[in-house]
Amino acid sequence: MELLVAIIIGVMTCCAVFLILRARTFAVMLGLTMLSYAVNLFIFASGGLKIGAGAVLHATEEYADPLPQALVLTAIVIGFAMTAFLVVLSIRARADLGNDHVDGKLPVAKNTRQGASS
Numbered sequence: 148m149e150l151l152v153a154i155i156i157g158v159m160t161c162c163a164v165f166l167i168l169r170a171r172t173f174a175v176m177l178g179l180t181m182l183s184y185a186v187n188l189f190i191f192a193s194g195g196l197k198i199g200a201g202a203v204l205h206a207t208e209e210y211a212d213p214l215p216q217a218l219v220l221t222a223i224v225i226g227f228a229m230t231a232f233l234v235v236l237s238i239r240a241r242a243d244l245g246n247d248h249v250d251g252k253l254p255v256a257k258n259t260r261q262g263a264s265s
Contacts, residue, residue, distance in 0.1 A: 159185035172237040183226040
């Protein structure tokens with residue numbers, strides 16, 4: 148089970164890095180969101196899962212560690228705020244610049260560049 152979770156986290160991280168390196172703002176936004184999900188899974192899995200363990204001390208013999216759960220909940224809230232900010236930022240950049248590229252410039256084809264210099 149641990150190997151499956153590690154593979155899933157690795158695949159999500161690879162896909163997120165691929166999307167972050169794209170030149171479009173929507174792909175970058177999806178990549179950052181996917182990376183935050185991968186980090187949340189990593190933090191949650193690093194805390195371990197105890198079946199039948201209580202969340203409150205002295206309620207059962209064993210108790211679950213609440214720190215990874217609190218960190219993941221905090222990361223979810225921060226990730227949601229970051230995603231909302233990126234959506235507004237990308238919509239504003241699209242309206243101001245007229246395109247969806249990260250640097251605000253459309254890539255110039257080689258044929259177009261030669262014709263413009265003549």
